[in-house]
Amino acid sequence: MASHNELGKWGECIAAEYLREKGWYIRHLDWHDRHKDLDIVAIDGDMTTLLVAEVKTRSSSVWGEPDESIDLEKKSNILRATAKYQRLYRLENLNLRYDTISVVGTPDTEHTITHKENVMDVADSFQYKEQRRKRAYYKKKPGTW
DSSP states (O other): HHHHHHHHHHHHHHHHHHHHHTTOOOEEEEETTTTEEEEEEEEEEEEEEEEEEEEEEEEEESSOOHHHHHGHHHHHHHHHHHHHHHHHTTTTTSSSEEEEEESOOTTOOEEEEEEOSOOTTTTTHHHHHHHHHHHHHHHHHOOOO
């Protein structure tokens, strides 16, 4: 396994432990639906809120905060995978929350965790679709539409 993949897996484990300490029950780590994945899926102690957390891990913050690398396409994939997850496990009636957890550090050094709550909503998926439509429109050559 490549070193960046190992660093990512380590970051997901650190983030999962962090959420456990906050009282969340971890349902799945690294859940996949074809090419879409959810890093952490958790549920609160009251069984009322489903948490989907995107974990970004970097060895340093030289290039900025890790969660800044989540673009509209990634957000759209997370929203789609979450919808599939909810249908598959029949969790449509739960409140839904999307968070990001940034882990900066390595297993050999100290690390910091930055947890941002409610960073996404369904509107992000529509923004991505609108962006794709505009790109497709401008790629067409004159006289072909």
